[in-house]
Amino acid sequence: MKKQISIIGxxxxxxxxxxxxxxxxxxxxxAGLVKRLExxxxxxxxxxxxxxxxxxxxEQDHLLLKNLKAVTETNERLYHAVSDIIEKDRFPLVLGGDHSIAIGTLAGVAKPHxxxxxxxxxxxxxxxxxxxSPSGNIHGMPLAASLGLGHASLTSIGGYQSKVKPENVVIIGARSLDKGEKELIREKNIRVFTMHEIDRLGMTAVMNDAINYLKDRTDGVHLSLDLDGLDPSDAPGVGTxxxxxxxxxxxxxxxxMLSEADIITSAEFVEVNPIIDEKNKTAEAAVALAGSLFGEKLL
Known part of the structure; x- marks a missing residue:
């Protein structure tokens, strides 16, 4: 990883x-992110x-997509901010916000790859x-949009389509998938490690598989970490x-393991909601995990 990090909120x-x-x-x-990384x-x-x-x-919003115009405009700004950081040869670390911001993040980080x-x-x-979509909430759509699937306003952020190929995606921790998502995963042959695989194989085997799968076929890897991937007992302050x-x-x-593999070229941590958190527990978990991602050691 680059030793220069730029944090974008x-x-x-x-x-x-x-x-x-x-x-x-x-x-x-x-919760101390900057001090931890320094x-x-x-x-x-x-x-x-x-x-x-x-x-x-x-202005009447798109009937099936909540806050489409505002989400699109914001993601365009995030795209430009991430692109600016990459041009400076720094590591972009984005903090959300809901997961719809990944549309802008991925538009920025994918362009040079x-x-x-x-x-x-x-x-x-x-x-x-x-x-x-059962809800019309765009935070349930960012990966689809980044694959080039969905409304043109979302898929064309940054002025180009298809930021990532389906065969270059690995989903880890899935345990709540809608019917249409399951069909799309099968159709596009997207690699998914559900909680069943994590329970059955163990996290070491899952991460080894994910790392080996991606390292030879890609020229950079973005980590999009939603804190609801963790169990609510460890990360209670999330929206879903x-x-x-x-x-x-x-x-x-x-x-x-991602730190040791040295394949991560950009990252984002999203969906921390302090209003429903317990004494900032979820934000502190995000900071601790960022520490491990960037090479912090127990000894």
């Missing part, structure tokens, strides 16, 4: 219906927060489109908690 909560996740970047910084030896720049568009009440890989660490697949998730220790092991 994307405090958006428009991709879903539960308020509070817009305070996620502040909560993660308050203590490991990184040069850390706080890029600040991007501007978040607000829904225009006078011919074959970007993505590790989607999440309880959900986020592979919905307007036609198959799902029981039976990855443990805190398993998540540290996963991050430690």
């Amino acid at each position: 994307a405090p958006m909560d428009l991709g879903q219906s539960r308020r509070g996740v817009d305070m996620g970047p502040s909560a993660i910084k308050y 203590a490991i030896g990184y040069d850390v720049e706080d890029y600040g927060d991007i501007e978040i568009s607000r829904p225009d009440k006078k 011919k074959n970007l890989g993505v590790i989607w660490y999440d309880a959900h697949g986020d592979l919905n489109t307007a036609e198959i 908690p799902v029981l039976g998730g990855i443990s805190y220790r398993e998540s540290h092991l996963a991050m430690e």
Whole structure:
């Protein structure tokens, strides 16, 4: 990994219906992210927060996609911010906000790569489109949009389509998939490690498989870590908690193995909601996991 990190806040909560996740970047910084990374030896720049568009009440939104215009505008700004950081040869670390911000992040990080890989660490697949989404919430659509599937406003962020190929995606921790997402996973042959595989094989085997699968076929790997990938007992402050998730220790092991593999070229941590958190527990978990990802050792 590059030794220069730029942290970008994307405090958006428009991709879903539960308020509070817009305070996620502040909560993660308050939990000591910058000090933690500097203590490991990184040069850390706080890029600040991007501007978040607000829904225009006078303008009718897309019927099947909530806050489409505002989410699109915000992701375009995030795309430019991430692109600016990459041009400076620094590592972009994005803090959400809801997971819809991954549309802008991936648009920025994919552009300089011919074959970007993505590790989607999440309880959900986020592979919905307007036609198959049960809710119309765009935070359930960013991976689909990044594959080039869905509304043109979302798939064309950054001025180009298909930021990542289906065969370069690995989903880890899935345990809540909608019917349409399951069909898409089978159709596109997307590699998914559900909680069944993690329970049965163990996190070491899962991460070894994911790393070996991606390292030879990609020229960089983006980590998109949704804190709801963890079990709610370890990360209670998320908007869409799902029981039976990855443990805190398993998540540290996963991050430690990614650090040792040295394949991660960009990352984002999303869906921390301090309003429903317990004494900033989820934000502190995000900071601790970032420490492991960036090479922090127990000894």
